[in-house]
Amino acid sequence: MSENIGCHIIRLKEIDSTNSYLKDKSELLQRNGLVVIAEMQVSGRGRAGRKFTSV
Incomplete structure (x- = not known):
């Protein structure tokens, strides 16, 4: 199972929250890793x- 982590990576410059981002884009959660x-x-x-906050 852990061998799948990082198979799909989304890199963002700035975001309010990665949790909120994924909640709004639930279709992305179908991707393993x-x-x-x-x-x-x-x-x-x-x-x-x-x-x-990030610094």
């Missing part, structure tokens, strides 16, 4: 609703 990378997140969300 999908990874979304952002250079900057301006409204990142962590576990239990914790917020963070």
Whole structure:
């Protein structure tokens, strides 16, 4: 299963949240091994609703 991670990579310059991005694009979740990378997140969300920002 872990050998599939990184088979499909989406790189973004800036995004509000990678979680929000994927929620809005649920069709992308059909791809096994999908990874979304952002250079900057301006409204990142962590576990239990914790917020963070990229620096």
